[in-house]
Amino acid sequence: MPPAAILFDAYGTLFDVYAVTALAEAHFPASGESLAQLWRLKQIEYTQLRTLADPDRRGHYKPFYDITLDALRFCANKLGLALSAQAESELMGVYERLDAHPDVLGTLTELKKRGIPMAILSNGNPAMLETMVAANGLTGIFDDILSVDTVRAYKPHPASYTLGTDKYGAKAADIVFVSSNGWDAAGATWFGYNTFWCNRAGLPLEQLDATPKRIGKGLADLAHYLDELK
Amino acid sequence: MPPAAILFDAYGTLFDVYAVTALAEAHFPASGESLAQLWRLKQIEYTQLRTLADPDRRGHYKPFYDITLDALRFCANKLGLALSAQAESELMGVYERLDAHPDVLGTLTELKKRGIPMAILSNGNPAMLETMVAANGLTGIFDDILSVDTVRAYKPHPASYTLGTDKYGAKAADIVFVSSNGWDAAGATWFGYNTFWCNRAGLPLEQLDATPKRIGKGLADLAHYLDELK
Known part of the structure; x- marks a missing residue:
C-alpha cells in the first residue's frame, strides 16, 4: 500500500549543510x-x-x-x-539558500507524479525553509512545509514529529519519513514512522535501538523503496 | 551566605573522561x-x-x-x-574507574571542612558512580550521590536537576552547582542554580543565553568563589 504521505527532513536530507x-x-x-x-x-x-x-x-x-x-x-x-x-x-x-543535493529536483519531480502528498518536516523556521525551497526551484513540489517552529519543540521531541501525523490524519506507521541524519531517523523510528534513512555520508548505524525500516544512499533508493510499497 | 549545598557533576568535572x-x-x-x-x-x-x-x-x-x-x-x-x-x-x-582530576582530592577534602553538604549529581548510574568514587579514595567526601537514574531523565532535562533541590529542600539559587561541561553549566543555569563553570578545557562560553554565575579554570577557583559567598 502506498504511504499516506512522504515527509522529508530538510537540512542534510534535501539541502547540503556543507554548502557553506x-x-x-x-x-x-x-x-x-x-x-x-x-x-x-x-x-x-x-x-x-x-x-x-x-x-x-x-x-x-x-x-x-x-x-x-x-x-x-x-x-x-x-x-x-x-x-x-x-x-x-x-x-x-x-x-538561508543552501544548495539542494543533486538528486533532489529530479527524484522529487518524479515522485510528485505518484500523487502521494509530500511535505517537509524540519527544524528550520518557516521563512528559512520557504526561501531555500524557492531558491532551489522546488516551489510546487511540496504540499506542505511543516516547521517545528509552530510547536516550539526541536526534533526528536515527539511534538515535532506529531506535526506530520496531525497534518495527514494518518498513523505514523503509514507515513514514510525520510532523513539523512542518523539521530533524526532514530527519532522518527521511535515515534513510529516508516523511516527511510538516506545515509548520504555512509555512516554506521546509530546504536540507539531504533533501526530505520530501510537504509539507502540517496533519494534514488527511496524511489525504489516506494515502488516496493505500491 | 554560604550555599545550602554544593553539587558536583561527575564526568569531566571530577573525573577525567579522557583517562581512557x-x-x-x-x-x-x-x-x-x-x-x-x-x-x-x-x-x-x-x-x-x-x-x-x-x-x-x-x-x-x-x-x-x-x-x-x-x-x-x-x-x-x-x-x-x-x-x-x-x-x-x-x-x-x-x-568505570576513571581517574579523578588532580585538584579533586585536595580541594574537596578542604571544602568538606566547611560543613556545607556536598553531593554528586550525575548522569552516571549509581553503580558506576560508587565504583569511581571508591577507586579514587573519595569515600566519605560526599553526603549524597544523586543519579539521574532514579528519575530516568538525563541532563539538562529539569527532572535531573530537581534531584538536588528536592534532596536539600532548598531553592536552586541557594545551591552551588559545579560542572566542567558547558552544556551542563547552561542547563543548571537555566534551572536556576548558582552555577560555577569549571572550564578545565578553556573553551569559549556556550551561546545559549545562560551565563554561569562564575567561571574558573579548576576547583581552586571554586574554593575562592565559596569564600566570597561566606
Whole structure:
C-alpha cells in the first residue's frame, strides 16, 4: 500500500549543510571545512539542548535562524577565528539558500507524479525553509512545509514529529519519513514512522535501538523503496 | 551566605573522561585520541537524544553504562576500528574507574571542612558512580550521590536537576552547582542554580543565553568563589 504521505527532513536530507564550506574557506583559509563541520554539529546540539531543558516548551525555544547564528559565533570563537560582521552576514546568507543535493529536483519531480502528498518536516523556521525551497526551484513540489517552529519543540521531541501525523490524519506507521541524519531517523523510528534513512555520508548505524525500516544512499533508493510499497 | 549545598557533576568535572586515551591508543595505535574524544561526544549525544525523544520518560531511557557501551561501539564502527570483546571489556573497565582530576582530592577534602553538604549529581548510574568514587579514595567526601537514574531523565532535562533541590529542600539559587561541561553549566543555569563553570578545557562560553554565575579554570577557583559567598 502506498504511504499516506512522504515527509522529508530538510537540512542534510534535501539541502547540503556543507554548502557553506567554500565561503567559509574564503574567509578563513585552511579553516573552512572545520568551521562548516563544527557549525553544523553545534547547531544541532543547541536545538536539542534548548528543547531537552524545556520539555513543557515554556521558555528556552529560539527559532532555528537565531540558533544557527549562535552556533556560528561559538564555533568561530572555538576555532579562534575573528568573525567580522560582514563574514557573519555572508555565511548566514548562504545558510538561508543552501544548495539542494543533486538528486533532489529530479527524484522529487518524479515522485510528485505518484500523487502521494509530500511535505517537509524540519527544524528550520518557516521563512528559512520557504526561501531555500524557492531558491532551489522546488516551489510546487511540496504540499506542505511543516516547521517545528509552530510547536516550539526541536526534533526528536515527539511534538515535532506529531506535526506530520496531525497534518495527514494518518498513523505514523503509514507515513514514510525520510532523513539523512542518523539521530533524526532514530527519532522518527521511535515515534513510529516508516523511516527511510538516506545515509548520504555512509555512516554506521546509530546504536540507539531504533533501526530505520530501510537504509539507502540517496533519494534514488527511496524511489525504489516506494515502488516496493505500491 | 554560604550555599545550602554544593553539587558536583561527575564526568569531566571530577573525573577525567579522557583517562581512557592511553588504553585506547594501546589497542588502536594512532586512533586512541580520536576514539576517546568521539566516544565522549557520542555518549553525551545518546543521553540527550533518549531523554529528548521521551520527555514523559516512558520508554527510551537506558542506564549510562549501557549508553556508554553503545557509544563506544558506534565510534569504533565510525573510525573503522575492529573492537574485540577484550578491547571493549578493557575500555569499559577503565571507564568505570576513571581517574579523578588532580585538584579533586585536595580541594574537596578542604571544602568538606566547611560543613556545607556536598553531593554528586550525575548522569552516571549509581553503580558506576560508587565504583569511581571508591577507586579514587573519595569515600566519605560526599553526603549524597544523586543519579539521574532514579528519575530516568538525563541532563539538562529539569527532572535531573530537581534531584538536588528536592534532596536539600532548598531553592536552586541557594545551591552551588559545579560542572566542567558547558552544556551542563547552561542547563543548571537555566534551572536556576548558582552555577560555577569549571572550564578545565578553556573553551569559549556556550551561546545559549545562560551565563554561569562564575567561571574558573579548576576547583581552586571554586574554593575562592565559596569564600566570597561566606
